[in-house]
Amino acid sequence: AQKVTQAQTEISVVEKEDVTLDCVYETRDTTYYLFWYKQPPSGELVFLIRRNSFDEQNEISGRYSWNFQKSTSSFNFTITASQVVDSAVYFCALSEFNYGGATNKLIFGTGTLLAVQP
Amino acid sequence: DGGITQSPKYLFRKEGQNVTLSCEQNLNHDAMYWYRQDPGQGLRLIYYSQIVNDFQKGDIAEGYSVSREKKESFPLTVTSAQKNPTAFYLCASSMDRDNYGYTFGSGTRLTVV
Numbered sequence: 001a002q003k004v005t006q007a008q009t010e011i012s013v014v015e016k017e018d019v020t021l022d023c024v025y026e027t028r029d030t031t032y033y034l035f036w037y038k039q040p041p042s043g044e045l046v047f048l049i050r051r052n053s054f055d056e057q058n059e060i061s062g063r064y065s066w067n068f069q070k071s072t073s074s075f076n077f078t079i080t081a082s083q084v085v086d087s088a089v090y091f092c093a094l095s096e097f098n099y100g101g102a103t104n105k106l107i108f109g110t111g112t113l114l115a116v117q118p
Numbered sequence: 119d120g121g122i123t124q125s126p127k128y129l130f131r132k133e134g135q136n137v138t139l140s141c142e143q144n145l146n147h148d149a150m151y152w153y154r155q156d157p158g159q160g161l162r163l164i165y166y167s168q169i170v171n172d173f174q175k176g177d178i179a180e181g182y183s184v185s186r187e188k189k190e191s192f193p194l195t196v197t198s199a200q201k202n203p204t205a206f207y208l209c210a211s212s213m214d215r216d217n218y219g220y221t222f223g224s225g226t227r228l229t230v231v
Contacts, residue, residue: 009158035219043206043225050219091160095219105151105176106220110160 002027004094006109013082014117021077021112023092029053034068034075035093035106045091051075082116089113120145124209124223130231131196131203139194139226141209148213150192151220154178155206164207167192196228204230 003026013019025034036048049059051068059066063080079086093106122143131137143150149168153161163176167186181200186192192211196203206227210220 033219037219037222043208043227045208045210045220045222047219047221093219105163105166108153108161110158 002094002096002107004092004107004109006090006092006112008112009110010113010115012115012117015084016081018078018080019082019114019116021079021090021092021114023075023077023109025073025075025092025094027073027094027096029096031096033095035095036066036075036077037091037093039089039091039111041088048077048090079114082114084116084118087114087116122209122211122221122223124207124226126226127224129226129228131228133230134198136195136197137228139196139207139209139228141192141194141223142190143192143209143211143221143223144190145211145221146189147211147221148189149211150186151210151212152176152182152184152192152194153208153210155208155225161208164194203228 005024032053034051037045038048039045049066056068065078067076089111091111092109095106125140151166152164154164155161162178164178164182165173165176165184167173170186170189173184173186181197183195206225208225209223212220
C-alpha cells in the first residue's frame with residue numbers, strides 16, 4: 001500500500017530559526033515521485049518541489065532544501081532562517097508511476113502546520 | 119494567465135439539499151481531480167477524470183457526483199446522501215500521464231447549516 005506519513009502535526013519556531021519538516025513514505029514501486037506543497041492561509045496549494053526516485057541528490061532553492069534518502073524512505077524539507085511568511089501547512093505527497101498509462105494520482109500526507117513567530 | 123478557478127469561495131447549504139461546486143481550468147490539462155480536506159486528515163481524493171466523458175471514483179466518492187462534459191470543466195455535486203459535507207474542497211488538474219504534479223484551485227469552503 002502507498003502511504004505518506006508526516007508525524008509532525010504542528011511546529012512553532014521563532015523567526016530566523018531553522019526548521020525541518022519530516023516526511024516518510026511507503027511504496028512497492030521502484031519508480032515514483034515525491035512532492036512538497038505549501039498551503040498558505042488563503043487555501044491554495046502551491047507546488048514547491050518534485051523529486052523522482054532515481055535522483056537522490058539533495059536540492060537547495062534559496063532558503064529551502066530537501067533531503068531525499070531512499071534507504072530510510074524519507075524526503076525531509078528544511079527551511080533555513082525561517083520567516084513569518086513561511087507560516088503555512090506543508091504537505092508531502094507521493095505519486096507512483098502507473099505503467100498502464102493511467103493518471104498518476106497523488107497520495108498526500110496529513111500535513112504539518114508551521115507557525116513562525118516574529 | 120492560465121490557472122484553475124473554483125467558485126464560489128464560500129458556500130452554505132441546508133441539510134437535505136444538493137449543491138454544485140464549480141471548477142474550470144484553462145491550462146489545457148487532460149486530468150482533473152477533486153479532493154476534500156478536513157482538519158488533521160490531509161487531502162482525500164473524491165473523484166478524478168482523465169478524459170472528457172470519463173471519470174473514476176476516488177477513496178471517498180460516496181455522496182458525491184461529477185461530470186466531465188468539457189475538457190475545461192469538472193463540477194462536483196455534493197448530494198444529500200453525503201452525511202458530513204462540511205469541509206474544504208480543492209480542485210486540481212494535471213497533464214495526464216506526466217509526473218509534474220498538480221495545479222490547484224483556491225478551494226471552496228462548504229458549510230452545512
